[in-house]
Every structure is written in C-alpha cells, then in structure tokens.
Amino acid sequence: MSKALVFQTDFGLVDGAVCAMYGVANTVDPALKIYDLTHEIPQYNIWEASYRLRQTIDYWPEGTVFVSVVDPGVGSTRRSVIAKTTRNQFIITPDNGTLTHIKKVAGIQSVHVFDETANKLPSAGESFTFYGRDIYAYTGARLASGKINFEDFGDEVPVDSIVELPIVPSYREADKVFGVIDVLDIRFGNLWTNIDCKKFHELNVARGERLKVTIRNDTRYVYENTICYARSFADVSIGEPLIYINSLENIGIAINQGSFARAYGIGTGTSWHISFEKYQGTLAK
Incomplete structure (x- = not known):
C-alpha cells in the first residue's frame, strides 16, 4: 500500500514546475496521494524550508514521504539524502541544512545518501537544473509507492554527517x-x-x-x-x-x-x- 507523498519547494505556482513534479509522481504510481506542504518558501531560504518541515511533520502519520527542494546548490557536489525520522517518516532532500530542525526537534534515526545519476528520471536527458522533478519527485514517488525500500536504497551515513545550519538557543x-x-x-x-x-x-x-x-x-x-x-x-x-x-x-x-x-x-x-x-x-x- 502506498504512503502519502508531501512536496515542499521554493518554486511557487506561477509556472509548471510543481505540476511537472506531480506528473512524475503520477507516472511512477497513479494511485499515489500527493499533498503540498508549501511552494512559497522564499527563494533559496534553506532555514525556512527546515522550519516548515518542523512545523508540519509531527501531524503526519508514520511512513509519510516528504520531498523538500530548496536547492541553491543544484548540480553541485552537495549530497542527496533520505532521512528516516524517529517517528518513521522519510524526508528526501539536498543535504544543505534542510534537516536542521528535524534533527534537533523531531529526531533522525538514520540517513542514506543515494547516487543522483543512477536515480534520475530516465526521460530527463541532459538537464541538470531541475532535480526537484528529475531526482527528488521521482525518488520520493518510488519510495512512497514501495518500488524502493529505504533500508536497501543508498548508502547509510552517520546522522552527525548531515549539514546543519547554526541554531541560537533561547x-x-x-x-x-x-x-x-x-x-x-x-x-x-x-x-x-x-x-x-x-x-x-x-x-x-x-x-x-x-x-x-x-x-x-x-x-x-x-x-x-x-x-x-x-x-x-x-x-x-x-x-x-x-x-x-x-x-x-x-x-x-x-x-x-x-x-x-x-x-x-x-x-x-x-x-x-x-x-x-x-x-x-x-x-x-
């Protein structure tokens, strides 16, 4: 049985970017239930992407797959990861600080890094600028539909190896x-x-x-x-x-x-x- 798939981006809704992500997910599995967290994160604002995940994640059931794409480093050497939270939810995202609040507040029990080239939408061709569609939506849909399994997908890395943004304590x-x-x-x-x-x-x-x-x-x-x-x-x-x-x-x-x-x-x-x-x-x- 497929799990809920939740998208978050800084793409906005004024063009077809988010719709293309929906299309990829539906092509992987037309039965998927797809939801939006928000697509109005200010451009390149990784801090807010991290916070909005923290604001939302506790209210979604076990097994939910979140795809968060605020990715100013798209096409660079930054890693692509899947994190499993302590409540058995999953977050697929660039490893650029987006997981900061989840690690601190919700807790992360395991992180896997996966190969972007080997897990890219086959029809994407030579494009290397829309990983939200070609890699993250595609991988998220495969995970939510059960076509891949977290435990067997990618290489496990230490939780402490993920990139974190600085947090000032109260x-x-x-x-x-x-x-x-x-x-x-x-x-x-x-x-x-x-x-x-x-x-x-x-x-x-x-x-x-x-x-x-x-x-x-x-x-x-x-x-x-x-x-x-x-x-x-x-x-x-x-x-x-x-x-x-x-x-x-x-x-x-x-x-x-x-x-x-x-x-x-x-x-x-x-x-x-x-x-x-x-x-x-x-x-x-």
Whole structure:
C-alpha cells in the first residue's frame, strides 16, 4: 500500500514546475496521494524550508514521504539524502541544512545518501537544473509507492554527517528570557520565536499581565514596549499587540487583526534577537 507523498519547494505556482513534479509522481504510481506542504518558501531560504518541515511533520502519520527542494546548490557536489525520522517518516532532500530542525526537534534515526545519476528520471536527458522533478519527485514517488525500500536504497551515513545550519538557543537570566525570531506566521505577520512555553513560564507571568518586549537586529534596537500576555487574539482589542503561545507551543507576538512584522519592519533569523522581561512599572491609562 502506498504512503502519502508531501512536496515542499521554493518554486511557487506561477509556472509548471510543481505540476511537472506531480506528473512524475503520477507516472511512477497513479494511485499515489500527493499533498503540498508549501511552494512559497522564499527563494533559496534553506532555514525556512527546515522550519516548515518542523512545523508540519509531527501531524503526519508514520511512513509519510516528504520531498523538500530548496536547492541553491543544484548540480553541485552537495549530497542527496533520505532521512528516516524517529517517528518513521522519510524526508528526501539536498543535504544543505534542510534537516536542521528535524534533527534537533523531531529526531533522525538514520540517513542514506543515494547516487543522483543512477536515480534520475530516465526521460530527463541532459538537464541538470531541475532535480526537484528529475531526482527528488521521482525518488520520493518510488519510495512512497514501495518500488524502493529505504533500508536497501543508498548508502547509510552517520546522522552527525548531515549539514546543519547554526541554531541560537533561547535562555533565561533572572527575570528575562532571550531568544531569536525564527520565522513569521507569514500571512498574518506574527513573529514566532524560538522560546518555548516552558522557558517562558519560568518568569511566572499570568495571562493578562504585561511584559517588557525588546527586539533588536544585531545591535540596532527596533522595538521596545510593554505587551499583554494573552490566551488568544480575541483577548485584546483590534489593533492591540499581544504575546501568545503559538501552535508549536513557542512564544509568538501578534497584532490582533494586523501585521506586527509589517508595522515595525521586523525580519527573521539569528540576527533578530528578542527578550521578554517581567514589567515592574505603572502604565499610564
């Protein structure tokens, strides 16, 4: 019985690239169930590809095959790999850092490297620029349909040999917690930090209380104000900012029915630092 096949790319949907990947998978096995994680990863943004896998993978069943193609090094000497997670899911991707968050958060039990030339779509001919179609969709469809077996496909390599992107850990000092802005809840402009709710709760702040929030980009301070810690968006007035626990149980910041990121020109990545501090002052009414 075939398994679900989930595609993620930075290709967008304005041309036929994703449709061609679907076509390859259907040619391998017309009975495959194919789904999209997203095709709107910013071009070449390996960090976001890694994060979106981490955001999604825990909600898919055992055996699901993910194909993630954000591949600025296409055609180079970087490896092509299949990773098996601790929950027995599979990720086929270039070995360029895309597996960073999966290794750290979900866990990887085994990695196999496979030969791109020997596992290329036969009809691809002399093209070496569309590995998403010719190698990853093709290999993913064969794995999901049972035409190849993970244990017998490719050469096993140490899990520690995969390429990882640098991750800045969150931490607490006295009545402050520090972290970075990992990613945006893109459509709504909410900030998603790497501070998990357990570390945040060490501040002993109750819902309805306010905290001092400071955001800087490297050494440039971008935002400093007090914000209410709320259960959900409806707990504050429209246009008011809030601190909340997001769907990954990390700390987020939003504006109710507005975009925090757009309002203050805030980006993501390890240069975007954020801190939360228990507020001791008195607010003007």
